[in-house]
């Protein structure tokens with residue numbers, strides 16, 4: 001008989017061991033080896049059975065064992081020390097607490113961070129891939145740095161899915177339900193102890209309710225909304241069933257819950273905990289974009305008009321875009337958005353909906369507008385609701401500026417206000433204990449915060465090559481053990497009998513060059529590029545003197561049959577009897593498998609279609625373990641490959657013929673493996689050490705170590721986005737000058753900005769640059785000759801100080817397009833008889849050769865983040 005439901009009963013802890021409870025539920029244990037070791041010591045066998053899950057361990061360990069430990073002085077002492085260490089970690093001042101003095105501005109009192117997925121630890125499988133892992137690493141580093149961040153997402157009853165393989169290599173999905181009581185979660189309750197319920201009005205008088213689980217990630221609370229409660233009618237209980245499952249109707253409910261419900265959950269949480277309201281709202285991808293609409297509703301309810309509310313929300317919102325793949329952008333039928341945000345009657349546009357009273361439907365629709373009027377684009381909404389936006393690597397920033405250029409018509413891509421912060425990874429989570437230990441030895445300190453400094457990494461210089469090589473060998477050997485165990489489980493699961501698996505104990509070799517390829521399986525990542533020429537790959541695997549072995553893993557989205565076919569191709573190849581000891585596809589890629597792969601692989605392979613990999617982080621995790629990247633120059637690798645920290649696979653990204661492109665890039669990959677990678681690995685000195693390889697390992701750690709850290713990323717976000725956003729928010733909340741009429745009250749500055757924006761948008765189509773004249777150039781202009789430009793501009797009602805007029809100068813190409821132009825501000829010098837305003841600038845000619853200029857008018861207001869922000873420009 002199968003149980004209908006399952007739940008976990010936690011053991012009663014003896015008095016002297018009660019400190020195990022907080023250590024088990026704060027997920028900080030997941031990146032603190034001493035705490036993991038403590039739990040393991042309770043019962044190594046059970047620890048192994050429960051895959052290193054402290055809550056599960058405490059549920060299963062025999063009470064007698066706990067009693068025994070309660071009498072074990074050394075254990076109790078160790079527990080006491082670790083409990084104290086956690087306490088110190090949670091309370092002591094960290095980097096963020098020192099920021100105020102250093103910067104002279106007060107950093108935000110709170111930051112709300114929204115994401116559809118969070119990969120914090122394998123015990124909380126709330127992620128599908130890189131986006132979620134990144135969010136998890138963001139929280140952990142925010143915790144390590146002391147940021148007052150609150151994270152919000154959804155609690156998926158079945159996470160993403162578990163992957164297994166059929167006998168013929170086809171992906172099967174299963175959706176085992178998680179049991180929240182068995183997870184490190186607590187239910188958010190109000191002061192009277194009743195569960196907090198978040199309520200959202202849906203069409204047809206339905207109401208969606210959600211309870212809120214709180215996971216504690218070090219110092220950071222992670223709120224997860226859960227709709228599977230009796231208060232919901234049957235169908236709505238499944239809203240949070242799985243991550244990225246279901247149809248668009250399902251998705252929009254999830255995103256409404258994450259965005260709007262997320263803000264409501266934060267309000268409840270901060271009130272109950274007595275915390276300040278967040279000043280900055282960060283959307284990790286556009287899924288939770290409706291949060292901006294909810295905040296507008298709150299401000300309208302507080303008495304602001306829509307435009308003023310929007311100005312406040314924009315000032316304090318940061319949007320991070322993660323995909324350069326147009327198909328990867330979340331879009332809904334506009335009709336669907338109308339249904340959820342309209343009243344269902346004609347006055348929809350006036351009164352707002354039951355879901356967001358007071359927020360006009362047409363304004364919401366305008367946030368997501370794009371080329372196709374039948375679509376609502378979540379990325380466009382993110383960009384329209386956030387004054388600050390970024391991509392996740394230098395290259396991705398550039399690609400995003402082009403991709404979203406349409407929202408800033410009239411501007412060159414370079415001026416589109418989307419910056420970039422390159423992703424990072426959380427070292428204590430992803431670096432093998434061997435490296436962490438070496439780091440502590442070299443730094444002479446338990447405290448690893450010095451890893452932020454380049455200088456700390458230079459100390460690796462004095463480590464003996466033999467020792468570095470020893471660590472790499474250890475890690476590879478541990479990986480091979482893990483691979484064999486997983487391979488056995490997978491073969492049994494696919495229907496093989498034990499008797500047929502005699503080959504597994506000798507499959508894979510701890511001394512053979514080991515290459516890893518593991519990630520989600522969307523087409524652009526090209527899982528099967530390595531199979532382009534199967535015999536050439538087979539020869540590499542089976543080479544007598546210099547063989548390679550390959551470990552492949554990854555999940556395909558359940559609806560992506562194409563992705564599943566790619567997996568099947570790899571599985572079938574790896575099933576070949578002559579090859580199966582050198583290549584394997586391991587099912588059910590997750591954080592625990594990933595960690596072993598990053599630790600143990602010598603080479604990390606990545607061959608996306610450039611530039612579709614926004615950043616990629618798996619290669620960073622490999623690099624932190626001395627793995628060498630072999631990658632197309634895409635994402636982060638485009639930025640930080642330096643010729644000696646790995647290899648670049650030359651890209652043929654200009655080619656239109658995709659087949660030919662795959663051929664060329666695959667051939668380049670094989671060539672590199674044959675000519676560069678394997679010779680270096682197998683070229684040994686008299687002690688058996690591949691000295692040139694080890695120097696590359698050392699150089700990889702030194703050059704990439706300090707850069708790939710999530711602590712670097714979170715500090716960048718803080719300095720470049722969170723601090724300016726908090727300042728912008730405080731500026732718009734300010735009243736205007738005492739004699740400024742309606743602006744002379746709270747939010748006066750936001751009113752002023754909204755009013756300016758309205759007037760600018762009205763004036764702009766009528767602004768005209770009437771005449772541009774140049775003076776002063778000699779007959780034969782020389783580099784440095786002075787040029788004076790004068791422009792007469794009709795400002796359509798705006799004052800001269802409400803615009804900037806710029807001379808734009810640069811080289812021109814054949815089509816008279818200005819290339820990388822420089823801008824020179826023009827000064828207002830008077831008013832012409834016609835009423836037009838006169839602007840002038842004098843500038844030396846900056847370039848020799850074919851030079852051109854033009855003049856343009858842009859908005860100017862002290863509360864704008866930059867002149868391109870509003871997407872308004874008039875060119876001469």
Ligand SMILES: *Cc1c(COP(=O)(O)O)cnc(C)c1O
Pocket residue numbers: 128129130131133518519520589590591594615616617618619621
């Ligand atoms: C890091 C990581 C990813 C991201 O991999 P990319 O190659 O950057 O796409 C995906 N899944 C898991 C489990 C990871 O740890």
